[in-house]
Amino acid sequence: MSSTPLTPGMAAEPARERPTRTAEFEKRLAKRYRAERNFRALGLGAIGLSIAALIFLLANMLINGIPGLQRAELAVEIDFAEAGVTGDEVSLTAPSAMQVLELQGLPEVVDLYAERSLGEEGAEEIYKDAWRDVARALAEDPALIYGSATLWLPASSDLASGLNDEGSSEMQALADRLQAEGKLAKNWDMGFFARSDATSPQMAGIWGALKGSILTMLVTFALAFPVGILAALYLEEYAPKNRWTDLIEVSINNLAAVPSIIFGLLGLAVFLTLFPNLRSTPIIGGMTLALMTMPVIVISGRNAIKAVPPSIRDGALAVGASPVQVVFHHVLPLALPGMLTGTIIGMARALGETAPLILIGMRAFVATPPDGFTAPATVLPMQIFLWSDEIDRGFVERTSATIIVLLLFLLLMNGIAIYLRNKFEKTW
Amino acid sequence: MTVIHENMEDTGAKMKARDVSVFYGDNKAIDSVSIDISPDYVTAFIGPSGCGKSTFLRCFNRMNDTISTARVTGSIELEGENILGDAMDVVQLRARVGMVFQKPNPFPKSIYDNIAYGPKIHGLAEKKADLDVIVEKSLTRAGLWDEVKDRLADSGTALSGGQQQRLCIARAIAVDPEVILMDEPASALDPIATAKIEELIDELSGRYAIVIVTHSMQQAARVSQRTAFFHLGKMVEYGPTSDIFTNPIEERTKDYITGRYG
Numbered sequence: 001m002s003s004t005p006l007t008p009g010m011a012a013e014p015a016r017e018r019p020t021r022t023a024e025f026e027k028r029l030a031k032r033y034r035a036e037r038n039f040r041a042l043g044l045g046a047i048g049l050s051i052a053a054l055i056f057l058l059a060n061m062l063i064n065g066i067p068g069l070q071r072a073e074l075a076v077e078i079d080f081a082e083a084g085v086t087g088d089e090v091s092l093t094a095p096s097a098m099q100v101l102e103l104q105g106l107p108e109v110v111d112l113y114a115e116r117s118l119g120e121e122g123a124e125e126i127y128k129d130a131w132r133d134v135a136r137a138l139a140e141d142p143a144l145i146y147g148s149a150t151l152w153l154p155a156s157s158d159l160a161s162g163l164n165d166e167g168s169s170e171m172q173a174l175a176d177r178l179q180a181e182g183k184l185a186k187n188w189d190m191g192f193f194a195r196s197d198a199t200s201p202q203m204a205g206i207w208g209a210l211k212g213s214i215l216t217m218l219v220t221f222a223l224a225f226p227v228g229i230l231a232a233l234y235l236e237e238y239a240p241k242n243r244w245t246d247l248i249e250v251s252i253n254n255l256a257a258v259p260s261i262i263f264g265l266l267g268l269a270v271f272l273t274l275f276p277n278l279r280s281t282p283i284i285g286g287m288t289l290a291l292m293t294m295p296v297i298v299i300s301g302r303n304a305i306k307a308v309p310p311s312i313r314d315g316a317l318a319v320g321a322s323p324v325q326v327v328f329h330h331v332l333p334l335a336l337p338g339m340l341t342g343t344i345i346g347m348a349r350a351l352g353e354t355a356p357l358i359l360i361g362m363r364a365f366v367a368t369p370p371d372g373f374t375a376p377a378t379v380l381p382m383q384i385f386l387w388s389d390e391i392d393r394g395f396v397e398r399t400s401a402t403i404i405v406l407l408l409f410l411l412l413m414n415g416i417a418i419y420l421r422n423k424f425e426k427t428w
Numbered sequence: 429m430t431v432i433h434e435n436m437e438d439t440g441a442k443m444k445a446r447d448v449s450v451f452y453g454d455n456k457a458i459d460s461v462s463i464d465i466s467p468d469y470v471t472a473f474i475g476p477s478g479c480g481k482s483t484f485l486r487c488f489n490r491m492n493d494t495i496s497t498a499r500v501t502g503s504i505e506l507e508g509e510n511i512l513g514d515a516m517d518v519v520q521l522r523a524r525v526g527m528v529f530q531k532p533n534p535f536p537k538s539i540y541d542n543i544a545y546g547p548k549i550h551g552l553a554e555k556k557a558d559l560d561v562i563v564e565k566s567l568t569r570a571g572l573w574d575e576v577k578d579r580l581a582d583s584g585t586a587l588s589g590g591q592q593q594r595l596c597i598a599r600a601i602a603v604d605p606e607v608i609l610m611d612e613p614a615s616a617l618d619p620i621a622t623a624k625i626e627e628l629i630d631e632l633s634g635r636y637a638i639v640i641v642t643h644s645m646q647q648a649a650r651v652s653q654r655t656a657f658f659h660l661g662k663m664v665e666y667g668p669t670s671d672i673f674t675n676p677i678e679e680r681t682k683d684y685i686t687g688r689y690g
Binding site for chain 2: 240241309311312313314315316317318319320321322325329330334
C-alpha cells in the first residue's frame with residue numbers, strides 16, 4: 001500500500017511504528033522459525049535413529065544368518081559299481097529304496113569310502129546317518145549307481161565347529177587339514193528348507209516349523225477374520241447404543257491389551273480340556289492365537305467402518321437399499337482396506353507369538369513336518385526359541401537363519417495385505 | 429399459526445402431511461406442520477438456517493429413521509397410505525420417494541453402476557439390455573448422457589461437482605419414483621452448474637412430484653410453483669410462489685423475503 005495517510009490524525013505521528021514491523025516482532029519471528037527448525041531436526045533425528053536401528057538389526061541378522069544357511073560338508077568319492085551296490089531307476093526311486101540300500105550294506109560302504117577319501121580320522125567325523133544322504137542322492141540321479149561319484153556329505157557338528165575355529169584344537173587342526181585338501185567346505189544347504197528339527201544342527205531344518213506356522217496362521221485367519229469383521233459390523237451398524245454395548249466395547253478394548261500368555265492359559269484351560277488329544281497341534285494353536293487376534297481386528301474394523309462417509313450410506317438408503325444391502329454393497333467394500341490393515345497387524349503379532357503356544361504344548365521336539373491341522377507341530381518363533389537355548393554352537397547360526405525366514409514370511413504376509421488393500425482402496 | 433393461501437387444498441395431492449412434529453430428544457425441531465404436496469408442481473421449502481425445513485423434508489422418505497434420537501409424530505400420507513405407520517415398508521417407500529442430497533454423494537463406483545444400483549437391488553431389470561436402457565434413459569433425463577456416454581465405466585467420483593449432482597439425480601430417477609425430494613441440491617455448486625440443475629428440475633416437474641429445500645429465495649422463485657416458508661420449526665405461510673414473493677400475508681414472511689433476516 002502507499003504511504004498516503006488515511007486520516008490526518010495518523011499523519012501527525014509518522015514516527016510510530018506498526019506493531020508487525022518492530023525489531024521485537026522480528027526477534028519473535030526469528031524465534032518461531034528457530035522453533036520450527038528445531039522441531040524438524042528432532043523429527044529427522046528420530047527417523048534416522050529408527051532407520052539406523054532397523055539397518056543394524058537386518059544387517060546383524062543377515063551376517064549371522066548366512067552361515068546358518070550353509071553347512072560343513074565332506075567330499076567322499078564312492079564307487080558304487082566296485083562296492084557292489086546295485087539297483088535301477090525303479091528300485092532307487094521306490095519308497096522302499098532306503099531299506100533295500102541299507103540291506104545291501106550302504107552304511108558300511110559309505111564308511112569304507114569315507115576312510116579312503118578322508119583318512120581314518122576324517123571318516124569318523126562324517127555325520128553318522130550320512131548314508132541316508134547318499135541314498136537320497138541316488139534317488140535323485142539313479143545313473144550314479146553304475147559308476148563312481150564324489151558326494152558332499154554332512155560333517156559332524158564337532159568338525160563344523162572346528163571349521164569355524166571353535167571347539168577342541170585337534171578338531172580345528174583336522175578341519176584345517178581337510179579344508180586345505182579341498183575335502184571340507186561350507187556349502188549352501190538348501191536342505192535347510194526341506195528338513196525339520198533334529199538333534200544335530202548339521203541335520204536341522206525349518207520346513208516343519210514353517211509348515212506349522214503356515215497351518216497355524218491359516219486357522220487363526222479363518223477364525224479371527226470373519227468373526228472379527230462380523231463383530232465389528234454388528235457393533236457399528238446394528239447394535240443399539242446402550243450400557244451393554246458400552247460394556248462389550250470396553251471388554252474388547254481390554255482384550256486387545258491382555259498379555260498374550262493369558263490367552264495361552266485360556267487355550268490350556270478350555271481348548272485342551274475339550275480336545276485333550278490335540279495337544280501341540282496347529283488347530284489348537286490357531287484357535288488360541290485367534291482369540292488374541294480377534295480384538296485387534298474388531299477395533300480396527302470398527303474404526304474403518306466409522307471412516308466410511310455417512311453421505312454414502314444416505315445415498316444408498318435413499319435409493320431404497322435395505323440395511324443389509326447398505327452394509328454389504330457400500331460400507332464393507334469401503335471399510336475393507338482399513339480392516340485388512342488391522343488384520344495384518346494382528347496376524348503379524350500372532351505369527352511372532354511364542355508365549356501362549358508354550359502353554360498349549362507347541363514347544364515339543366517335532367522332527368517330522370505336520371501332515372495336517374491335527375498333527376503335532378511347532379512354529380517358527382518357537383523353533384527360534386528352542387534353538388537359541390541349545391548349547392551346540394551350530395544352532396546359533398541356524399537360529400539367525402530361521403529369524404531371516406520368519407522375517408521373510410512376515411514380509412510376504414504384509415505384501416499380500418498391502419496388495420489387497422491397494423486393490424480395494426477407493427476414493428470418494 | 430400457519431397462513432395458507434386460498435385454493436391450496438388439493439384433492440389430488442400426492443402426499444399429505446398432517447400435524448407432523450419432529451423431536452430430537454426433547455428438542456422440538458418441527459412443530460405440527462400440515463401441507464399437501466401436489467404431483468403437478470415443484471414445491472419449495474424456504475426459510476432461514478435452522479428453521480427445520482430439511483428435517484421436515486427428511487420425514488417424507490423417513491430418512492430421520494437413521495438418527496436414533498429423532499422422533500416423528502403426526503401422519504404423512506402417500507396416496508392415502510400413512511408412511512409413518514409400522515405397516516409401511518421403508519425400503520419400498522424410498523423406492524417411491526427418491527432423494528437428492530445437499531452434497532453430491534455418488535457411490536465410489538462406475539457411472540453405470542451408480543445408476544444401475546437402484547434398479548438392480550429392486551429387480552427392475554431382468555436382462556443386462558434392460559438395465560442399459562434404464563441407465564441411458566435416466567442419464568438422458570438428467571441431462572448427463574451426452575457428457576458421459578463414452579465413459580460410463582469411469583468412477584462417478586471423477587466427475588465435476590455439478591455433474592456429480594446430476595448423476596445423483598439420475599440415480600434417483602432410475603428407480604422411477606413418484607416423488608423426488610431435493611435437499612438444497614445446488615448449494616455446493618457454482619452458478620453455471622446451479623443453472624443446469626434448475627433447468628433440470630424444470631424439465632422433471634410434471635413427471636415427478638418435486639419438493640425442494642433451498643436457502644436461496646431466487647432459486648425458489650425460479651424453479652417452484654408453490655412455496656412454504658418455515659421459521660423456528662413452524663410453517664409460517666404456504667401459497668403459490670408468485671403470491672409468497674410478491675404479496676405475502678404474514679409479516680415474518682415479508683421480513684424474510686425482503687432480506688430483513690435470514
